[in-house]
Amino acid sequence: MIKIENATKSFQGVNAIENLSLSIEKGEILGLLGANGAGKSTTINMLLGFIHPDSxxxxxxxxxxxEKTKEVRKLIGYIPENxxxxxxxxxxxxxxYFCRLAGMKYEKRELEKFLITCGLQNNAFNNKVxxxxxxxxxxxxxxxxxxKKxxxxxxxxxxxxxxPLASNELSILLxxxxxxxxxxxxxxxxxFRVREVCDRIGILKKGNLVKEIRSRDVSANELENLYIEYMKN
Amino acid sequence: MWIIIKNELYSLYRNNALLAISIGFILALLLSILLGMVQAQNHTKSYEQAKNKLRKQWENIEGMNAHGAAHYGTYVFKPYDLLNSLDEGVNSVTGNVLKLEGHVQNEIVYSEASQMQFISKFGKLKSSLLLQYVLPLILIFLAFHSISSEKQSGRLKLLLLQEAKSLTIIWAKTLSVWLYGLALLTFTVSIYSLINLENISLDIGSRLLFFYLSYALFYFIISGLTVFFSAQYKNATVALTSMLGIWIVWTIFLPNIVMSSVEKWHDLPSRNEFQADMKEDRSKGLDGHNPLDERAKDLEAKTLEKYGVNDIADLPINFDGIRMQADEEYGNQVWDKHFGNLNNILAKQKQSYQLAGIFNPFISLKNASMGFAASDNYHHQNFLKQAENYRRRLIKALNDEHAYGGSKTGDWSWEPESDFYKSIPDYTYKPMSFSYSAPNYLIDISLLFIWSVLTSLFMFFGARKMEII
Structure with a gap:
């Protein structure tokens, strides 16, 4: 479903991601771990079509x-940090409002159903955000x-x-x-959360995918040690 | 696009600070309109009272020959135009009372500015001040963060992912701010129309429509450019600073710089210079009060020849009246020459100033606003022209009465019947029709259109170059 092939993107001469390749199959969750500036957001922005790879x-x-940004965006949902x-x-x-922007008009009942599915409590629906x-x-x-389907x-x-409670609810929802x-x-x-939720985990360092592992193959501690090791080197 | 506009308008509606500003603005507008109308009513009332009193005096002139009545003269008053409460233009500084008399063309006096208390000379609450300066500032403050706040909050990405196009977002943001401006403008014009409902003719209606159109275009330019800057910069403060800078240049610096330059390019003679030239030319003509004047002697000879008599005492008419009228007509020629030149220079100044709208749409707005409110210098000059034409007809009628009314030359004690004075119609100012004056403002309204198109282009290219991240 998602495939990145040898993508490189630099900003003002500095590579944000370098020769990055990864793929995610349908029905799979991939977690990207990395320090600030590792290239995680750049990777997401490339997938969103807001920036394009230099190569x-x-x-x-x-x-x-x-090439098909408009069509691709119909398939994507984006949840930022905030x-x-x-x-x-x-x-x-x-x-x-956001559904109407996407050209979808739902009945109130359907909208409520979406919110319930995503874990929002009924009594919060009509409160101001x-x-x-x-x-x-x-x-x-x-x-x-x-x-948006x-x-x-x-x-x-x-x-x-x-x-922790909200974080756990998020894991369940995903x-x-x-x-x-x-x-x-x-x-x-x-x-911890990435290991719990994701099927596979990639470690990004300075724009390079330095390690890719299956979650079930490592414990939380092993993953932590592995991550620290890669970050140190 | 309408979904975004609706949401933006709802956000404006939910903005308590904006609500308070809007209420304050509306109250100030209402106050300015009402004050303007009270002023107009007072002005019209005093004008009518003075006019009636003068007419009564005129119709009951006694102990004065006809030419004496020409020296006695009369006063005309510049009527307060219905639209002046929307934009009083040059009226507060040009004066509104003009004495009409024989031999001289007086200057209009009693301007509002000259009558004001010192403190109020710094400016008073006017609709034009609110519509031209305050409302655009509100629009700038509403629009400067419209896109940058979406960028900073990350909502812009969400909007784009929901298939909203950059251009659509920019247009929707612009139109929602513009609609807010239009709402206040519509409110102003509607209140004004309601108050004056029974006096609104097709002419006033057309003026109002173009007045509205000029402001609507200007508000679009302000809203569009501010949103454009908001889309260009990540930091809303930079967008605000840029637009405020432009606004200050447009409203304060450029108009003054352009006016000073225009006055230099099309130089008007100084007051002393002008009066000296007029006096010199006037001295070359016939002196109506001096029977020994050389030109007066020529005219006398021609008149004697015309009537087939040898002596002025044998004339069946009063030659003094003919001589006075000849003096008057020469004076009129001198006035036409000098004021004609002056008017040509003024027309060139106006045209050059209008062309400055290429660089500054605020200049076009000011010209159009005053023009459509019938309060600019062009309309003022029209009043003066009509008053001068009336003066000429009046003085000619008096001199003709002196000459042909029944007296003989040298008989300065002969007085016309009071019916004669009654037969002279009072001065009535005919306001310039919209269809006649409108072509003068074609350039202003066209430039506002061009600026609107330019703004749309800025928005178009702004959308293409808008950085999302």
């Missing part, structure tokens, strides 16, 4: 993102992607700043989405 190619559902919704609208109004916690906003963000979810540091056939790329610092 190499990026594909989603076999479509070259640089889902900044319109604070003067309620959760359900935000969802309705300005009163929401970070985790609640994230759920609405995922609901926006979900309502997204095939690919790109998450940039989704667990950052979430309390697994549910994958069970429904979604493909997920999750960039994170959170080794």
């Amino acid at each position: 190499g190619s990026v594909f989603i559902d076999q479509m070259n993102v640089s 889902v900044n919704l319109y604070p003067y609208l309620s959760g359900i109004e935000n969802l309705d 300005s009163t929401y916690s970070k985790g609640m906003r994230q759920k609405v963000g995922i609901a926006i992607a979900y309502a 997204t095939k690919v979810y790109l998450l940039d540091e989704p667990a950052s700043g979430l309390d 697994k549910k989405l994958v069970a429904e056939g979604a493909t997920i790329l999750m960039a994170s610092h959170d080794i």
Whole structure:
């Protein structure tokens, strides 16, 4: 579903990612671990079509993102670290607004269903988003992607700043989405969460994918040691 | 696009600070319109009172020959145009009372500025001030962070992923800010129309429509350019600074620089120089009050020949009246020559100033606003021209009465009947029709259109070059 082939991208002469290749199958979650500046966000922005690789190619559902940006974006849902919704609208109004932008008009009942699926509690639907916690906003963000019938979810540091309960709810939600056939790329610092949620884990360092492993092959401690080792070298 | 516009308008509606500003602005606008209308009513009332009193005096002139009445003269008052409460233009500085008398063309006096208390000379609350300076500033403050805030919050990515196009977002943001400006403008014009409902003719309606159009275009330019800057810069402060810089240059520096340059390019003679030239030319003509004047002697000879008599005492008419009228007509020629030149220079100055709208749409807005509100110098000159034409007809009628009314040459004690004075129509100013004056502002409205198209192009290229990250 997601394929990156030898992609290189530099900003002002400095390589943000270098010769990066990776692929994610349908129904799979890949976690990208890396320090700040490792190239995680650049990778996601390339997949979103907001930046294009200087060399190499990026594909989603076999479509070259640089060439078919518009078509590709129809398949993508993006959940940034901070889902900044319109604070003067309620959760359900935000969802309705973003759905309408994408040309989808849902009944209130359907919108509520999306929010429930994404874990938002009923009594919060009609509250202004300005009163929401970070985790609640994230759920609405995922609901926006979900309502769009997204095939690919790109998450940039989704667990950052979430309390353990919200973080756990996020893990459950992501697994549910994958069970429904979604493909997920999750960039994170959170080794424990990545290991728990993802099928595979890639370690990015200075724009290079230095290690790729299956989650089930390592324990949380082993993964932590491995990550630290790569970061030190 | 409408979905985004609706959301933007809702965000404006939810903005308490903006709500307070809007209410304050509306109250100030209402106050300025009402003050303007009270001023117009007071002006019209005093004008009518003075006019009636003068007419009564005129119709009951006694102990004065006809030429004496020409020296006695009369006063005309510049009427307050209905649209002046929207933009009073040059009216507050040009004066509104003009004495009409024989031999001289007086200057209009009693300007509002000359009557003001010192403190109010610094400026008063005017609709034009609010519409031209305050409202564009509000639009700038509303628009400067419209795109940059979406970028900074990361919402822009979400919007684009939901298939909203950059250009659509820029247009929607511009239009929502513009619609807010239009709402306040519409409110102003509607209130004004409602208050003056019974006086609104097709002519006033057309003026109002173009007045509205000029402001609507200017607000679009301001909104569009501010959103363009907001899209170009990641930092909203840079966008705000850029647009405020442009606004200051447009409203403060450029108009003054352009006006000073235009005055240098098309130099007007100084007041002393002008009066000295007029006096010199006037001295070359016939002196109506001096029977020994050489030209007066020539005219006398021609008149004697015309009537087939040898002595002025044998004339069946009063030659003094003919001589006075000849003096008047020569004076009129001198006035036409000098004021004609002056008007040509003024017209060139106006044209050059209008062309400066190429660099500054604010200049075009000011010209169009004053022009469509019938309060610019062009309309003022039209009043002066009509007053001068009336003066000429009046003085000619008086001199003709002196000459042909029944008296003989040298008989300065002969007085016309009061019916004669009553037969002279009072001065009535005919406002310039919209269709006649409108072509003068074609250049301003065209430049505002061109600027709007340019702004659209900026928005188009801005969308293409907009950095999302």
